[in-house]
Amino acid sequence: MATNIKESRRDFLKIAGTTAGGLLIGFNWFGCDSPKVEVLSTDEVLAQAKNFNAFLSIAPSGDVVIYSPNPELGQNIKTSFPMVVAEELDADWAKVRVLQANLDTEKYDRQLTGGSGAMPHSWERLRKAGAAAKFVLVAAAAETWGVSPEEIAVSEGVITHSASGKSGHFGEFVEKAASISIPDELALKDKKDFKIIGTPVKNVDAKEIYTGKSMYGLDFHREGMKYAMIQRAPFGMKVSKYDDSKARGVTGVSEVVQFGNSIAVVGTSTWPLMKAKKLLEIDYVPDGNVESTADHDRIFQELMSTGKAEVKRKDGNVAKAFQAAAQVVEAEYQCPFLAHSPMEPENFFAHIQGDRCELIGPTQTPDRARQTAAQILGIPPENVSVEITRLGGGFGRRLRADYVEEAVHVAKAIQAPVKIIWNREDELTGGAYRPAVRYKFSAALDENGSMIGYKLKGVGMNAGNTTRENNFPSGAIENVLIESISYDSSITTNAWRAPITNFLAYAEQSFLDEVALAAGKDPVDLRLELYEKAKNNPVGELGYDVDRMIAVTKAAAEKSNWGKNPGVKQGLSVYFSHRSYVAQVADIEMEGGSPTLKRITAVTDCGMVVNPIGANHQVRGGIVDGMGHAMYTNLTFENGVPKQKNYDSYRLIRMKEVPEINTHFLDSGFDPTGLGEPALPPTGGAIANAIFAATGRRLRSQPFIEQKEFSDIKLEIKRA
Amino acid sequence: MATFNLKINGQSKQVDVDEDTPLLWVLRDHLGLVGTKFSCGIAQCGSCTVHIDGTATFSCVTPVSSLEGTEITTIEGLSEKGDHPVQKAWEEIDVAQCGYCQAGQIMQAAAFLKENPSPSMEEIDDAMNRNICRCGTYHKIREAVALASKSN
């Protein structure tokens, strides 16, 4: 029975009996309003509950089903979120099933995101959803038995009243529970009583993945649908004319359509389209800046010396500090563009019927997909449904809706259901890249080797702010100037796993190593000294928790036997991003004249670890990702087109190139924070600093293997 | 267009496609066997790995015309109940992140272990170097292959 429908729209939890006699609770993993609860009928829950995106149902059999609404792209959220709900419910994990809920305008919230922010944001509401279900079940049992709820205990899906010896499983009480209202205040468990959270729980989709079940967008098929592949214009160019006669001649091609500066070949299966696309003869003319990598180098140089910079942070008097300096250290760091390159190339299915549109495919932002389609078609967003498939990786690429847009355009043009498919060449050339960037650092040291001044200037592309001005070492130095310059490039750029920090951390942590060398200090000591200053005499705003920085740094030094083994050359890197703290040490040994990377030790403080398996995955995966791109991957442009078009020239890290990685987690007592990204930023710096320690060669540019420092030596990687 | 008779996962199949059509697209688009994945299309990543007469093969560059008279096995046919020792090891070690590359990894590992049932770690690394995992699950792949091997 609804008490106040209008207000309840913003509510967090709703409860209802199901037609099958079970219990159904609607809630929202991502909602922003403060949790409030209400009792509604099933129909009302389903009809009114547009702000739900998750449901918890308990059947009379005692089976618990959690409908997970969020895009799963390998971050393991489909396993870890339900763990949190099941924990507070005190469910038997063996009886919990997790199902992917399709995003449906009739039932679910429009707001859905992924990324490292999900767990910290949802932690409390997930717990409350589980606690609410437990509350009504316990109350129902108490009523049935005529005892006080306080005397009742719940464990692994069984409700027990030990004084009377009565007990029963969840399912026996669901019917009664559906009529009990949930109080505003819900007691949550003490963390020390957790039984599921903190234990290794395996991927809930494992079986399907390992037997080749259809799960991904590219696997989706519907009878009668068409396929399309698209040729896009080089960046900064537009189509002047084209000849599609040869493409149309390929058997299996049904039509060729143009929208904007894209030309789509459409047909009944993929292979003919791959051939036909190559046969399109298209003339392009400039339509803005047609850029090459050489242009970027020149532009970066000009902007760094004469460009108008935006001041992001200013503490004290930097000019004075540099005048007074006994020693000045300066260095420039730069990085190339990168593609996201998820293993599953972009694809999407669109079907337009009258004023409705159905979308199915891999996206990190279903809401953006919906809005985009609504706009193109001039229909209300409610008329667009989005079904999310499992994502074959994302890394930020699927935050964009450009390929959804394409699917809608083609579906509109051919008036038929269609799935658009990108191939690897499309993915690398039709991009939305991690933009190239350049940083200049300067440090002023006094006669004791203490940093009295620090300057950082970043030049980025389409990046807005290229710095993280309130990150360490800000706060630890009296005189600081941080500036940022952005260049508007015609090349499309986009967030890439750990945006900005994926390169900034490497540059900054390498530069700190240069400062330590100039100051004659051990890199660990230099950092600890700076942390002390930030802790005892903080300058300006601090975006990080100094104690947590100290803890991960000290733990990494200890776990890696820092400086204890003369045969091992080490590099340290410590970074805070996405609310988590990660310190890494890379170990290099010289073998037959070659620096040989043996292991990386990583210490992470991401608050409480929800699932050790998932946490390990994310940290090791982030390190492998950061390492591979820092070492091997480059994307250069010639006249608006990337030169690297597939994995033969766009080099990704492989099995033989990963060293041993030892992961450690510090229990800082904080609630869980992000883990999909924070392990990546520190890796490049740890490796570059270890290479310097072993060879005296400083790498200020990525990818490392293409630098002159590696022209006469080869970095070997051998697992210890 | 021409008609090709194929033996896939023990069953006879007939398809009517151009003779240069790669096996990958025959499987995915014409036979609905979508467990075999597309990623690079140029024999670089291993996502599309299948067995042809027991040998791990990149289906994205294998024309259908070369396959008559061969035995083709895809991830769907590796075992009846998903309980091939390699699949079991993958579950045990909980290898996948996004999972997209894993069918190819499993097919690569299964063919490799058939040929070399007791490999050294170096041999595992060599064999699995043919497949890319963008999520970086390499450590777990290695552990899982070792677990499925007789050296374990």
Ligand code: FES
């Ligand atoms: S898709 Fe065949 S090897 Fe990459």
Ligand code: FES
């Ligand atoms: S698990 Fe994602 S590509 Fe391997």
